[in-house]
Amino acid sequence: MITIKNAEEIELMSAAGKIVAGCFREIEKVIAPGIKTKQLDKLCDEYIRDNKAVPAFKGYNGYPANVCISINEVVVHGIPGEREIQESDLVSIDIGAYKDKYYGDSSVSFLVPPEDKEKKKLLDTTRKALELGIDQAREGNHLTDISFAIQDYAESYGYSVVRDLVGHGIGTKLHEEPQIPNFGKPGRGPVLKAGMTFAIEPMVNIGTWKVETLKDEWTIVTQDRKASAHFEHTIAITNNGPRILTKLD
């Protein structure tokens, strides 16, 4: 069942979402070669707790850190640790915050200078694919209109979209119904209604869409070890179209 949130609930989700967006603003200030991924994890933990919220991923299915930091060929669920960010890395950071019983979930991919041209194109394409997917999150559309818009745009550049991981409904649980694939035919699935709240999250690869999980049972990498980018926003469908909740004013 897809739950419909009322205006009050959407404001609570927006409050959680703004805390996630605030983390990205702080990360932007410090991300540079030499910084350890565990330092970024700590920064997020402190920022989220300072704002009277809780890091949503810590302990989720046993996840051992506060946020996910996925570098280059790592698609998602990279565990922060001693690894240092390097020049020209593509760094995808996925952050969740839980506040007043509601979740916000967002991911941003960063490119560390000096900019790698191939990674830059992948990153720009993935960000735009998310934007086009969000633009389909409108009353009267079908769920897979979102999926199709993302896949169609990403593949028009010769990239592939990951199949094994999908976006999701979100609200009082981090993962609610429905699943939101980043691929598929348009015009399928439930009809979208105001009050639905989704985490839309394209993962786009330079090479194959196939992925595998490393021995730590979390880190997901591309099978060909080519780079992957990941952007995600939590959004609400309103009478006036999509509203992004994981952003600052």
Ligand code: MF3
């Ligand atoms: N954005 C990811 C998701 O929606 C974050 C989950 S990471 C986990 O699935 F560690 F919490 F599993």
Ligand code: CO
């Ligand atoms: Co998510």
